[in-house]
Amino acid sequence: MNDTNGVGPAADSARGFPLPSSLRTLAGTESAQAAYPYYMQFGPDDDERFWFYNSMHFPEPMCAFDMVTAEAAYCALGAANTRVHCLPTTLGIDYRIINGRVYIGGNAVTDPAEIARRTVEFQKRAFYYYENWERLYAQWRDKMMRLIGDAQSLAKPTLPEFEPLANVHAGRGIASNHDLIDIYNKTLEGYFRMWHHHFEFLLLGYGAYLTFFAFCKKAFPEISDQTVSRMVAGIDAEIFRPDDELRRLARCAVEMGVDAHFQEERTPEAIMSSLSAAGKQGELWLKELQVSRDPWFNINVGDGFYHYHRSWNDDLTMPFAGIPGYIARVKAGETLTRPVERLRAEREQLVADYRELLGSDEERAAYDQMISLALRVFPYVEGHKFYCEHWYTNLFFNKIREFGALLAANEFFGHESDAFQLTHYELQSAIIDLMTSWSTGSPPRGPARWPKIIAERRAALAEWAKHETPPALGPVPDIIDDPAIVMLWGITRESLNAWLNSGTGQDSNEIRGFAASNGVVEGPACVIKSVEEIGRLRQGDILVCQITNPTWAPIFQKIAAAVSDIGGSMSHAAIVAREFGLPAVVGTGNATSRIKNGQRLRVDGGRGVVTILD
Amino acid sequence: MLNRHVSWFADIGLQDRPRVGGKGGSLGELQRAGLPVPPGFVVATSAFEQSLDAIERAAPVRASVATLDAQDLPGIQALSGTLRNRVTEADLPPELIEEITAAHSTLCGDDPKQPVAVRSSATTEDASDASFAGLQDTYLWVRGADQMLQMIRSCWASLYSVESISYRRQRQFPEENVAMAVVVQRMVDARSAGVMFTRSPVTGDRSVITIEGSWGLGSAVVGGEVTPDRWVVGKITGEISTRDISDKAIAHLPRSVGGIETVAVDEDQRRTPCMSDAELQSLREIARKVERYYGRAQDIEWAVDRARGEIFLLQSRPETVWSTRDAAPVARAADNPSLHVMSIFGGRS
Numbered sequence: 001m002n003d004t005n006g007v008g009p010a011a012d013s014a015r016g017f018p019l020p021s022s023l024r025t026l027a028g029t030e031s032a033q034a035a036y037p038y039y040m041q042f043g044p045d046d047d048e049r050f051w052f053y054n055s056m057h058f059p060e061p062m063c064a065f066d067m068v069t070a071e072a073a074y075c076a077l078g079a080a081n082t083r084v085h086c087l088p089t090t091l092g093i094d095y096r097i098i099n100g101r102v103y104i105g106g107n108a109v110t111d112p113a114e115i116a117r118r119t120v121e122f123q124k125r126a127f128y129y130y131e132n133w134e135r136l137y138a139q140w141r142d143k144m145m146r147l148i149g150d151a152q153s154l155a156k157p158t159l160p161e162f163e164p165l166a167n168v169h170a171g172r173g174i175a176s177n178h179d180l181i182d183i184y185n186k187t188l189e190g191y192f193r194m195w196h197h198h199f200e201f202l203l204l205g206y207g208a209y210l211t212f213f214a215f216c217k218k219a220f221p222e223i224s225d226q227t228v229s230r231m232v233a234g235i236d237a238e239i240f241r242p243d244d245e246l247r248r249l250a251r252c253a254v255e256m257g258v259d260a261h262f263q264e265e266r267t268p269e270a271i272m273s274s275l276s277a278a279g280k281q282g283e284l285w286l287k288e289l290q291v292s293r294d295p296w297f298n299i300n301v302g303d304g305f306y307h308y309h310r311s312w313n314d315d316l317t318m319p320f321a322g323i324p325g326y327i328a329r330v331k332a333g334e335t336l337t338r339p340v341e342r343l344r345a346e347r348e349q350l351v352a353d354y355r356e357l358l359g360s361d362e363e364r365a366a367y368d369q370m371i372s373l374a375l376r377v378f379p380y381v382e383g384h385k386f387y388c389e390h391w392y393t394n395l396f397f398n399k400i401r402e403f404g405a406l407l408a409a410n411e412f413f414g415h416e417s418d419a420f421q422l423t424h425y426e427l428q429s430a431i432i433d434l435m436t437s438w439s440t441g442s443p444p445r446g447p448a449r450w451p452k453i454i455a456e457r458r459a460a461l462a463e464w465a466k467h468e469t470p471p472a473l474g475p476v477p478d479i480i481d482d483p484a485i486v487m488l489w490g491i492t493r494e495s496l497n498a499w500l501n502s503g504t505g506q507d508s509n510e511i512r513g514f515a516a517s518n519g520v521v522e523g524p525a526c527v528i529k530s531v532e533e534i535g536r537l538r539q540g541d542i543l544v545c546q547i548t549n550p551t552w553a554p555i556f557q558k559i560a561a562a563v564s565d566i567g568g569s570m571s572h573a574a575i576v577a578r579e580f581g582l583p584a585v586v587g588t589g590n591a592t593s594r595i596k597n598g599q600r601l602r603v604d605g606g607r608g609v610v611t612i613l614d
Numbered sequence: 615m616l617n618r619h620v621s622w623f624a625d626i627g628l629q630d631r632p633r634v635g636g637k638g639g640s641l642g643e644l645q646r647a648g649l650p651v652p653p654g655f656v657v658a659t660s661a662f663e664q665s666l667d668a669i670e671r672a673a674p675v676r677a678s679v680a681t682l683d684a685q686d687l688p689g690i691q692a693l694s695g696t697l698r699n700r701v702t703e704a705d706l707p708p709e710l711i712e713e714i715t716a717a718h719s720t721l722c723g724d725d726p727k728q729p730v731a732v733r734s735s736a737t738t739e740d741a742s743d744a745s746f747a748g749l750q751d752t753y754l755w756v757r758g759a760d761q762m763l764q765m766i767r768s769c770w771a772s773l774y775s776v777e778s779i780s781y782r783r784q785r786q787f788p789e790e791n792v793a794m795a796v797v798v799q800r801m802v803d804a805r806s807a808g809v810m811f812t813r814s815p816v817t818g819d820r821s822v823i824t825i826e827g828s829w830g831l832g833s834a835v836v837g838g839e840v841t842p843d844r845w846v847v848g849k850i851t852g853e854i855s856t857r858d859i860s861d862k863a864i865a866h867l868p869r870s871v872g873g874i875e876t877v878a879v880d881e882d883q884r885r886t887p888c889m890s891d892a893e894l895q896s897l898r899e900i901a902r903k904v905e906r907y908y909g910r911a912q913d914i915e916w917a918v919d920r921a922r923g924e925i926f927l928l929q930s931r932p933e934t935v936w937s938t939r940d941a942a943p944v945a946r947a948a949d950n951p952s953l954h955v956m957s958i959f960g961g962r963s
Contacts, residue, residue, distance in 0.1 A: 089961035115961055122959065127952040207958045214957060218944045221817040227851055353850040357820045365947035370954050483958050518853050606854055 016476040016500070019047045023098050026467065031453075032460030033098065035064050035423060040071075040097045051096065051103040052472040056489055056566050057305050059546050061100025061464035064457060065400065065420040065427060068191065069305050069393075070095055070102050076195035080203060081484060082107075085129075086121035087203065090482045100464040103473060106482035129204050133376050137201065140380070144197055144387045151190050151395040157183050157406050159438050177435035180403075184431050187399045188424060194396075198388040203484060205377040210483075212374035215367065219358060224515060226574060231351050231371065232378045235343045238386040242299045242312065243553035243576075245292035246319055247336040250326030252288045256281045259327045268316035295391060303547065304389030307401075307420045311394040321534065322554020329557075338579075403431060410434055412446040413454050421454040472496065511595070513563070513588035515608035516574035521583050522602045522613065523560040525595050542603055544595050556580045561603035563591045563610050577605070585610050619661035619710060620717045623654055633658045635735025635795035640930055647907040649900060650926050654730070654799030655717045659737060661710055662770050662794050669704050676789040679774070684783035690776055697774035702767050714766070714798075715759045721800060727757045729801040729868060732765035734772055736794050754831060755801055755868040762798060769796045802926045803868065806888040807832030807917035808842050810897060811933065812849070812905045818936035820911065822855070823847045823901045827888050829879055830865030832915055832928065839876070840864055843888050847898050854894065859887050893918060896925050904930050911937060 020042040025033040033041075058070065078092020091107040109115055129136060157180050167176075209232060216228045253259040258281050261274050272289075275282035293313055301318055302309025312319045326336060351371060358364050404419030412430055413419070419427055430446045437444035476496055485491050526541035528534060534555060537543065543559045545552075547566045553576050556562070562577050562584040577584035583605030585591075591610060595601065600613040626634050626642035634642070638656035645651045669675055675697055682689055722728035733752040751772045753765040772778065773794050782792065808827030813820050826835060826842040834840045840863065846856035861884050866874050889897075897916060904912050904927070911933035917926050948954055 087959055089959070119956075119960065123952075126955070126959070127950065130952040130955070204955075207955050210958050211955045215945055215954075220819050220821040222814055222819040222822045222846060222855065224848070224851075224853060224855060227848065227853070350850065354821060357849070359820070360943050362943040362946050366943070366945035366954070369947055369951040370945070373951055373954065515855075607857070 017050075017472040017474055018470055020051060020096070020098075020103075020473045021047050023470075023473065026099055026460075026463050029099065029460035029463055032064075032100075032457045035426070035453075035457065036067060036097050037071075037423065037425070040067065040095065042096045042098055042103075046096065046105075047474060049094075049105050050472065050474045050477050051105045052489070052491060053469055054095075054102045054104045054489070055471070057303065058102040059566055060306065061461050062097065062102060063100075063307075063420050063461055064423045066305065066307055067097065067102075068188070068424045070097075072192045072195040073198070074104075075192065076199045077203075077484070079196065080199040084200075085126050085204065086118045087483065088115045088119040088122050090484055093484065099467070099469060100461060101469045105474075106480075106485045108482050126204055126207075129201070130208065130373065130376075133380075137380055140197065140200060141387075144194075144392075147190060147194060147197065148387070148392055148395065151187070151392065151399070154183050154186060154399060155179065156402050159406070159410075159434070175439070177438045180406075180431050180435050181428075183399070184403065184428060187396060188428075191392075191396045194388055194392045198384060201377070201380045202384065205381040207483060208373045208377040209381060210486075212370040215370050216354070219363060219367070220354065223354075226516060226518075226578065227350070229574070230578070231347065231354070232374045233347070234379055234382045235338075235340050235347065237379070237382040239382060240338065240579075241386075242296045242319070243322070244338065245296045246322045246554055247326050249285070249288060249292055250323050250330050251336060252285055253323070253327055254330045256285050258282055258285050259331070262320075262324045262327055264321075264324050268320040271320060298391040298394050299386065300390055300394055301552070304385075304393040307397040307417070311390070314394070314398070318534065318552070319554060322557070325554070325557045400427070403427065407431070407434060407446070410437075410444060410447070412444065413450050418450070418454045421457045422450070476500070509612040511563075511585075511588050511591050511610040511612070513585040513591070513608050513610070514574075515604075515606055516586045517562075517577035517582060517584035518606045519561070519581070519583035520602065520604045520606070521561045522600060525563075525597060525599045525601050526559075527592055527595055527597045529592060542601050544591050544601075546592050552576075556582060561601075561605065562586075563588060563595070563601070563603060565589060565592050618713065619658050619664070620713050621656050621658060622717075623651060623656070626656065632737055633660065633795065635659070635737050635797075636931075637733060637735035637929065638795050638797050639735075641797065641799070643907075644904065644927055644930060647903065649903060649907075650924065652800040652802050652926050652928070653721060654797060655721065656735060657714055657766055657796040657798065659793035659795045661714070661796075664710060665704060665706055665767075665770070666701075668707065669700055672700075675700070675774075676792070679779060679782075680789045682779065682783055684780065687776075687780075690779050690783070694774055694776045694779055698771040701771040701774060702764075704767065706763065706767075711763065714763065718759050718762055718798065721798065726759070729755045729757050729803075729872070730762060731797070731799045731801050732756050732762055732769060733797040733799065734769040734794055735797050736773070737791075752833075754833060754866075754874050755872055757872040761872060766796045766798075770794055801868070802917040802928070803920045804831045804917035805829070805920040805923070806893075807915075807928075808835045808888075810901055810914045810916060811911075812901050812914070813911040813933050813936050814846070815935065818939070821849050823849050823898055825889070825894060825897055827916075828862045828865065829883065829888050830867050830877075831874060832917055833874065834864060834866040834876070836915065839866075845889070845894055847894055849898065849902060852895055852898060854891065857887070859885060861885055862888065889918070893923075893925065900925060900927060908932065 074093050074095050081087045082091040089109050091109060093104050093106060095102055095104045109118060160176055163175055213228050216223050253262060258275060258278060261271055261278065275286055297312035297319060300309045300311045330336060355364055355367055358367060400419060401416050404416035407419060407430055408414060408416050422430060433444050433446045480486060480492055523540050523542045525544050526537050527544045529546065537555055537558055539558050540560050542561045542563060544563045547564055556576055561582055564586045565588055574584055574586055583603045585603055585605055585608050588610065595612060602611040602613055621634055623642045623645040626639060627646055628639045628643050631639040634656040641651050666675060678693060682693065731752065731754050751769055756762050756765050773792060806827050806829055810823055810825040812823055814822050814824055825845045825847060828835050828840045828842040835842045841860040843860055844858040845854055847854050862879050863884060864876050865879050867877050869875050901914060904914060912930045913933050914927060915929040917928055
């Protein structure tokens with residue numbers, strides 16, 4: 001919290017956090033702020049409530065279009081909590097945006113009579129899910145694959161000069177400009193629908209997992225979070241697959257004798273063209289690449305909340321960066337296959353060993369019930385992200401990018417990515433403008449309107465990114481017992497106190513976070529603030545980044561340890577770090593701003609402490 | 615010669631406690647369980663009884679203690695002085711000397727001056743009445759048979775210390791039941807030593823092992839003369855979740871003439887961890903074996919041999935604080951397993 005000047009007053013630990021009304025839109029960015037829909041703007045009543053900055057999902061200022069993710073997600077999350085499962089003590093989550101930052105607030109139910117009424121409903125609904133989990137989850141996967149299929153089948157939006165003769169002769173009766181609004185609405189509708197699928201199981205899944213987690217913490221007060229995670233973590237979860245595919249491709253390259261084409265400094269394009277020039281073996285490998293790409297390269301380098309977190313399929317730099325290292329290991333005699341059977345046996349042993357330590361057979365009976373429920377729900381908790389935040393979200397943003405390209409070709413703005421500077425309402429209006437222009441034969445109005453607005457908004461995003469924003473706003477609650485907030489964001493009264501005190505202790509050379517993966521290691525820091533900088537990583541560096549992401553798995557073979565600003569000890573990043581046997585400290589809050597590139601660090605992953613040695 | 619008063623560790627177990635005392639029985643039990651215990655033997659209570667018979671013939675011992683008033687401190691002090699002298703200076707029956715000396719010679723092998731520890735092993739010690747533990751003596755780095763025999767008598771004499779007599783009188787323990795065995799054991803020249811608990815002394819957690827250790831012999835740690843390094847190690851995972859490395863100012867080391875001395879630790883060693891991670895993992899394995907063997911949480915004394923880095927167990931006794939405190943189960947099975955999630959979704963209860 002070194003730089004809140006211009007944004008608002010810094011937190012005052014005696015009084016709590018600044019009020020929403022005391023936050024100002026940064027000078028010169030007012031019109032960019034006004035672009036967000038009215039229902040996302042802070043209002044006077046909001047001073048009464050507690051809000052926190054959702055830096056976990058939205059660590060950077062959100063451009064106008066990408067806010068659709070917050071909109072669709074909170075619409076679906078709230079529906080599940082409030083109306084579908086009827087969580088007894090909480091309704092949905094409200095959200096507001098200022099300076100591009102998303103603040104969210106829980107909506108607790110406190111009236112005991114209302115809690116009792118909702119408890120009855122909850123048990124009729126949630127328990128049915130728990131009891132029929134496998135069937136409903138199989139049904140979920142079918143639904144999700146259909147939704148993905150629908151999105152894939154949407155045509156690329158185009159406007160021919162004349163309606164194709166075939167359409168005319170077929171008597172289609174609908175002209176091509178109508179297809180634009182049809183495709184756009186279906187794209188948007190599919191995205192909102194996807195988020196409903198996303199939350200169909202999520203809270204119930206986390207809740208069952210946390211039930212077991214809380215039991216373990218009571219029975220074994222000193223057990224680490226990561227140990228509990230290891231007891232339930234999936235062995236062959238979807239999230240491991242992309243990296244497994246890279247290992248497979250490395251093995252293929254060696255077996256087919258084409259491994260010499262992979263050199264670290266070559267671009268993916270150069271490697272692929274030299275492979276296609278290399279005859280039959282090269283072609284064979286490229287075929288294997290296609291097998292891996294569909295679907296496993298539909299994974300993006302972020303968490304799926306920003307349009308610019310492109311997928312491996314869109315930008316092969318990330319996956320190709322990992323292949324040479326794996327090839328070297330294959331040639332050194334490693335098989336690079338995950339020892340699935342051994343990992344499964346280890347997990348079962350872990351569960352059995354802790355069971356044995358319990359104090360009584362009564363406790364063991366409860367443990368058995370809770371772990372079997374946790375194991376039942378966990379495949380969804382781990383697996384949904386691949387389908388929702390990665391695969392579907394990539395399709396969605398890429399379809400919007402196609403609209404951007406069409407509008408750019410019609411001179412609405414300079415580049416396809418400019419489309420993301422418009423809200424989804426504005427983008428629809430620009431599309432209708434283009435449809436109208438195509439139909440009337442007059443020039444569209446958009447080219448005169450959008451370029452200036454887009455330039456303003458890009459400047460505003462750059463300005464917002466320069467300033468930190470308070471971690472929370474409004475009066476501090478005595479206790480946070482909203483299960484959704486605790487589960488999804490890990491926010492407790494203790495973490496609020498830590499935020500309130502975050503002005504102190506900054507002189508120390510120690511940075512604390514969650515102990516995510518065991519081990520102590522020293523090495524030079526490589527601070528990576530965006531995916532484009534990944535090329536700077538050298539063997540043995542300690543990766544310091546804002547959010548570690550499982551799609552970064554290929555670079556974990558290079559690094560000595562990982563440190564992140566955001567993430568919990570059951571984040572997939574922590575799982576990958578453990579998989580690679582690397583020390584990791586996650587959720588430090590501010591490691592990327594406190595650590596300078598090249599500084600020597602000691603990372604103690606068992607204690608969750610990073611020490612700056614220089 | 616038939617062993618009447620001497621028993622080797624391999625031949626005894628906990629069930630022999632009335633004869634070999636708590637410490638002796640426990641060491642035998644550990645050795646039987648295949649755990650690394652320094653070799654040794656126990657001079658059984660019968661040896662004490664036989665020697666005491668000889669002393670009693672000159673003047674009564676037990677009867678004189680039994681008549682003392684627990685509040686009569688001057689009386690206890692006067693009698694204690696007399697009795698301790700008599701026990702310490704009494705001549706031992708020759709066949710007893712022969713038997714113990716022969717065992718000592720076997721224990722020492724080629725080096726008759728091989729250092730040994732002579733430790734009292736009371737029949738009441740280490741029992742549920744834990745506070746009685748520690749009232750008896752331990753003599754470290756004892757060299758040669760003569761010194762050993764002297765220390766055995768000193769151990770016996772400690773039964774007649776002011777503290778021991780007062781303790782027994784306050785509790786009205788009958789004197790005829792009071793007896794003591796003595797453990798004679800090869801000394802470990804400890805590079806590092808300490809204690810470990812197979813349940814967290816702080817939280818009672820059964821899934822962690824708390825290890826405390828310092829440089830030199832464990833007596834500095836057990837006696838509270840140094841703040842030990844402290845680690846918390848996951849019993850199952852081996853994760854080292856806490857590493858408190860303290861400033862270890864002093865160490866107990868053997869003197870060349872026998873016995874031990876307190877020395878200052880070299881400046882560069884004071885803040886150096888006294889155990890490596892690999893050694894901590896070995897301790898963890900040992901702790902798990904001991905706990906499994908006894909089927910309950912244990913407090914364990916250990917030492918690392920200076921020359922070879924081997925780890926030895928010096929003592930193990932049942933944990934008494936948390937075991938007696940265990941409350942209701944953390945949770946019970948529910949008729950419908952889904953009901954457990956209400957602890958998360960049901961709000962404050």
